[in-house]
Amino acid sequence: MREFGYRRADDVTGAVALLDADPGARYLGGGTNLVDLMKTGVERPARLVDIRRLPLDGIELTDDGGLRIGATVTNSDLAAHPEVRRRCPALSQAVLAGASGQLRNMATVGGNLLQRTRCGYFADVTKPCNKREPGSGCPAIEGEHRNHAILGASEHCVAVHPSDMAVALSAFDAVVSYQTADGPGELPLADLYLPVSDTPHRETALPRGALITAVTLPAAPVAARSRYRKVRERASYAFAIGSVAAALEVHDGVVRDVRLAFGAVASRPWRAHAAERALVGSPADAEHFAAAADAELAAARPLPDNAYKVTLMRNLVVAVLTDLAQEAAR
Amino acid sequence: MTTTPLRPATAAGAVGTAHPRVEGLEKVTGAARYAAEFPLPGLAHGWLVVSRVARGRIRSVETGPVLAMPGVLAVLHHGNAPRLRTDYERQFGAHDQTAAVFQHDRVPHAGWPVALVVAETPEQAREAAESLTVTYEEEPHDIALTADRPEARTVDDYLPGVTEKGDLEAELAASAAVVDAEYTTPEEHHAMMEPHAATARWEDGRLDLLDSNQGTTWVQSELAGLFALDPADIRVRSEHIGGGFGSKGLRAHQVAAAMAARVLDRPVRVVLTRRQMFSLTGHRSPTVQRVRLGADAGGRLRALEHRTLNHTSTVHEFLELASIPGRVLYDADAHRTASELVPLDVPSPTWMRAPGEAPGSFALESALDELAEKLGIDPIELRLRNDPERGPVSGLPFAGRNLAACFREGARRFGWAGRDPRPGVRREGRWLLGTGTAAASFGAGAGPSTASLTAEPDGTFTVRIAAADIGTGARTALTLVAADALEVTPDRVRVRIGDSAFGPAMIAGGSTGTRSWSWAVMAAARELRERLAAAPDIPADGLTVRADTTEALGTLSQKERHSFGAQFAEVAVDPATGEVRVRRMLGIFAAGRIVNPLTARSQLVGGMTWGLSMALHEEAVRDPAFGGLYGGDLAGYHIASHADVPAIEADWVDDPDPEDPVGIKGIGEIGIVGAAAAVANAVWHATGVRHRHLPIRPDRVIAAGAVDA
Amino acid sequence: MHPSTSSTVTLNINGEKHQLSLDHRTTLLDALRERLDLTGTKKGCDQGQCGACTVLVDGRRTLACLQLAVAAEDQEITTIEGMARGGELHPVQQAFLELDGLQCGYCTPGQICSAVAVLEEHAAGWPSAATEDVRPEHGPPELTDEEIRERMSGNLCRCGAYVSIVRAVARAAAQQDESAKEEAA
Structure with a gap:
């Protein structure tokens, strides 16, 4: 780890100004990902601007009944918040499914969105990686890729985004607010993550120096009946190999509204629009849930060792939607 | 000194009674200091630099820029490091060159130690080590372990690599049912929680090492060989050890620390990073195994063949004796067990908890289950019908073989009776349920040890023995053994361990530690009581006696000495997501006299937890393109977490060894043996599909499906 | 600069x-x-x-x-x-000691600190990934063994002391409930 300067920011304007002034500076939130990457040499900032104590740690109800979540709210506080649990249980469940109690106490909402992939090649500076070192190659495609992307990847990178929280947020059309030296801005979460294409090192559409200040979840009654299911290679304290955030509204056996997003299948949380379109207006049964999953997964381009994810995601969609349909019927 | 077996201790004393760990208070308050936790004036910090290439030669080590960095004191590498001797006699196993650091420019595997950077602070050392440029002449590497390697060969280890009798092909041909299957286990790592760490300092030509190891006199003798010193000029201390499991012997960090401390003439500490541990501290080799079983219609085995292959490095010859369970568990008219190795461009493997038996029992005990299925015989009944009276290979009598008692007691407690043998027929929501069982055995041995025992003037007693408590509870067990031998309460006995100054003693390994050390403590206690009976007055500096068990061990009769066990597991499998959850496990063991039921239960349950972890989680993925590990850390190498581990019960049947002064056999390994097979057999019972490759990962379960799905 | x-x-x-x-x-x-x-x-x-x-x-x-x-x-x-106050062990420490919630002892301080926080988090009504329904109207989850296991999962133990650790945490939790009741009465 190289030596670095450290400043604790007093307010958002000051934080943004500090970063603007120093191209080698990075924001430090909970540090759970950044400090690790600094130890492994993946990140080598010259200065850290500590934003952890900025007054961005509130969760408020918006006028329309949505939720506005401050960027420095910890994962723990987000998951435990009664309004989050009431209005969007899938978000609470997603956060609780991630990392460990200790890490959730440290990690912030803003940092969670911007965490880097856990691809083993990315994390190892002795290996090629187009995301870390553009043009050096992607060894995962011919090498170890059991937990890599099946959707939206490219020949340049097949890494997956590791966040659970972002999967739930993406299912409910979250909007990211940020601040730069030029003023505030907003981005739908759907547009936050850039397509992989031939620039896997360019991960988000945030302007340089932008500080995420909040994430807003618009009101969505369907979110009150939502669920997050995560499959991993041990029962806890592990990243997903596949996950689903889902919400379902059924009337007279017919799907009225549905939200579906997948985790651990792409470089970003994967909103399953095709599946949603296929489902609205169709019977709420396993056969149609499976057909909807197939509609989404038709675009999957698995590698030899991660083809199981196609089956896994299909089965997960059926299982989670079936559970939600049964719950709605009760 | 004693040459005759001592009277077994009575059951009425401390031995056999639950006793919290004597060092427990220190451990729950954070007061117990481990190897890297002793402050020393003038301490410098060493950081190893390891090879990124998997094979080749070091062309250059660019020390200049790094030596100019703040706080950097030295960079040791093959071009400037002190020379070491490597031709010395070793106490255990073949020489592993990995510890003889910086002696040549060859790189035999990825993660090989190429330099040590020493600096004033750990932060400076780390940055300098990461900044050190090393260039290599890279050569193509070969890491592929496959069943058809032509270079595969056997070697004789502490046991022969191959045993055989009878005509296999003829017996197989005459069998009513035959199983012929290949099983594999992956590369597995010890992953103890405390990283290897050592602090070295030299004074007047004498080396003082604060270390974390499984045998202080063992490491002392290794260092004496390497540095061409009289062992008396080396003191190795290792009071608390944060887990070992076979990995904590002589490793690169101790040698590097000793070298640097000598060169700089100040104390140097070297702590391995978690990632370095994955290439420098040994591992369990992956295995490719083939089992062929043939039986008559009644289940009697006519043929048993177990062939195993493991990798080793090009700098250390290590044979994983995975074929040995069948040498103890089952006889057959034709019987062949053979373990082979193939040297590849990989780090050196070593002993890991139940070496041989852990991977071997997975294959053999899975195959037994497959045979039971084919024959339509209950898996326990099949094992009972093949319970031999004498060693299948040696022909020697058993020093106690209570496997049948374990199965009977286990079946009763687990609720095995009335089990529906059909697979894939029990469903509970999304889960398919199944139960499985397996047999376990592990050799019971003892090694020569010395101990001293002092009667203090205040009426207390002090035992000094170079034992190692790697979490086994050995310190507490020895306290109880000494208390009974002296006929005093345990609070009057103080046991000091982990110091080579106490004299030669067996290592904590192979389930032999507590047995070996207790023997020496018993002998010393007997001697002391005789002395005190003759002259009851204790001098001001106490009365000290010494004991050495070398001669007594030589008089042991030739027998098959083993611990045995019956493993049971119940699992739930979701074939849609591939998730497997173990719901409960039960192990019943015949493992000699149990000294401390509280800590013994912990150790047995710990072993079974390893078996669960081995069955479902553990796998180090070696990357063919680069030769190193993909994800060589604790996020990439999964060991079971709290959430994976259900209620696990371990208990035992009465099984004292009459030829051991205390009756001990050893319990360190037996808990893991067979446990993975019991889980895998339960997965078959749940799903109807055999999983012959560990770990049983979600992707494998999804691909395999289930009979009713 | x-x-x-x-x-x-x-x-x-x-x-x-x-x-x-x-x-x-x-x-x-x-x-x-x-x-x-x-x-x-x-x-x-x-x-x-x-x-x-x-x-x-x-x-x-x-x-x-x-x-x-x-x-x-x-x-x-x-x-x-x-953790220990006034020469007295924290109930979690005491339970680890008596129920043998440790072997090599190296993960133990982390397990204990984590367990102390788990009891606090549970008392504050926090759900976990083991909680069947996280919606607040379902009330705080009971601290079952399954809840303890999930909440403690960020603390690895290679010796495999999990079973005893869970038992120790459950005992400390029960003691805490007892003393809370006594204080209330």
Whole structure:
């Protein structure tokens, strides 16, 4: 780890100004990902601007009944918040499914969105990686890729985004607010993550120096009946190999509204629009849930060792939607 | 000194009674200091630099820029490091060159130690080590372990690599049912929680090492060989050890620390990073195994063949004796067990908890289950019908073989009776349920040890023995053994361990530690009581006696000495997501006299937890393109977490060894043996599909499906 | 201009203030172990992957290996050395000792710090991934063995002491409930 300067920011304007002034500076939130990457040499900032104590740690109800979540709210506080649990249980469940109690106490909402992939090649500076070192190659495609992307990847990178929280947020059309030296801005979460294409090192559409200040979840009654299911290679304290955030509204056996997003299948949380379109207006049964999953997964381009994810995601969609349909019927 | 077996201790004393760990208070308050936790004036910090290439030669080590960095004191590498001797006699196993650091420019595997950077602070050392440029002449590497390697060969280890009798092909041909299957286990790592760490300092030509190891006199003798010193000029201390499991012997960090401390003439500490541990501290080799079983219609085995292959490095010859369970568990008219190795461009493997038996029992005990299925015989009944009276290979009598008692007691407690043998027929929501069982055995041995025992003037007693408590509870067990031998309460006995100054003693390994050390403590206690009976007055500096068990061990009769066990597991499998959850496990063991039921239960349950972890989680993925590990850390190498581990019960049947002064056999390994097979057999019972490759990962379960799905 | 790469920092540990000149790279874990001789907090992986370095920061369990010391200024840090009060073990420590919730002891301080926080988090009504329904109208989850296991999963134990650890945490929780009832009565 190289030596670095450290400043604790007093307010958002000051934080943004500090970063603007120093191209080698990075924001430090909970540090759970950044400090690790600094130890492994993946990140080598010259200065850290500590934003952890900025007054961005509130969760408020918006006028329309949505939720506005401050960027420095910890994962723990987000998951435990009664309004989050009431209005969007899938978000609470997603956060609780991630990392460990200790890490959730440290990690912030803003940092969670911007965490880097856990691809083993990315994390190892002795290996090629187009995301870390553009043009050096992607060894995962011919090498170890059991937990890599099946959707939206490219020949340049097949890494997956590791966040659970972002999967739930993406299912409910979250909007990211940020601040730069030029003023505030907003981005739908759907547009936050850039397509992989031939620039896997360019991960988000945030302007340089932008500080995420909040994430807003618009009101969505369907979110009150939502669920997050995560499959991993041990029962806890592990990243997903596949996950689903889902919400379902059924009337007279017919799907009225549905939200579906997948985790651990792409470089970003994967909103399953095709599946949603296929489902609205169709019977709420396993056969149609499976057909909807197939509609989404038709675009999957698995590698030899991660083809199981196609089956896994299909089965997960059926299982989670079936559970939600049964719950709605009760 | 004693040459005759001592009277077994009575059951009425401390031995056999639950006793919290004597060092427990220190451990729950954070007061117990481990190897890297002793402050020393003038301490410098060493950081190893390891090879990124998997094979080749070091062309250059660019020390200049790094030596100019703040706080950097030295960079040791093959071009400037002190020379070491490597031709010395070793106490255990073949020489592993990995510890003889910086002696040549060859790189035999990825993660090989190429330099040590020493600096004033750990932060400076780390940055300098990461900044050190090393260039290599890279050569193509070969890491592929496959069943058809032509270079595969056997070697004789502490046991022969191959045993055989009878005509296999003829017996197989005459069998009513035959199983012929290949099983594999992956590369597995010890992953103890405390990283290897050592602090070295030299004074007047004498080396003082604060270390974390499984045998202080063992490491002392290794260092004496390497540095061409009289062992008396080396003191190795290792009071608390944060887990070992076979990995904590002589490793690169101790040698590097000793070298640097000598060169700089100040104390140097070297702590391995978690990632370095994955290439420098040994591992369990992956295995490719083939089992062929043939039986008559009644289940009697006519043929048993177990062939195993493991990798080793090009700098250390290590044979994983995975074929040995069948040498103890089952006889057959034709019987062949053979373990082979193939040297590849990989780090050196070593002993890991139940070496041989852990991977071997997975294959053999899975195959037994497959045979039971084919024959339509209950898996326990099949094992009972093949319970031999004498060693299948040696022909020697058993020093106690209570496997049948374990199965009977286990079946009763687990609720095995009335089990529906059909697979894939029990469903509970999304889960398919199944139960499985397996047999376990592990050799019971003892090694020569010395101990001293002092009667203090205040009426207390002090035992000094170079034992190692790697979490086994050995310190507490020895306290109880000494208390009974002296006929005093345990609070009057103080046991000091982990110091080579106490004299030669067996290592904590192979389930032999507590047995070996207790023997020496018993002998010393007997001697002391005789002395005190003759002259009851204790001098001001106490009365000290010494004991050495070398001669007594030589008089042991030739027998098959083993611990045995019956493993049971119940699992739930979701074939849609591939998730497997173990719901409960039960192990019943015949493992000699149990000294401390509280800590013994912990150790047995710990072993079974390893078996669960081995069955479902553990796998180090070696990357063919680069030769190193993909994800060589604790996020990439999964060991079971709290959430994976259900209620696990371990208990035992009465099984004292009459030829051991205390009756001990050893319990360190037996808990893991067979446990993975019991889980895998339960997965078959749940799903109807055999999983012959560990770990049983979600992707494998999804691909395999289930009979009713 | 190059920013300064070290700072003078006041750390508040177990109720005591310590002023240190710290390289910014120093983690809270290394500050405790290498600078303050508080070696009860263990370094298992130094990467946030094992939980051995768990301490409480402002009452919340935190991984000291990923916490830069300079960023922990003015926060109340409690380590394993600060768990026992007035010469009396914390009930969690006592339960670990008596029920053998440890073997090699290296993960133990982290397990204990984590368990102390688990009891607090549960008392505050926090759900976990093991909670069947997280919606607040379902009330706080009962602290079953399954809940304890999930909540403790960030603390790896290689000796395999999990079964006894869970038993110890359950006993400490039951004791806490008892004394809460006594206080209420």
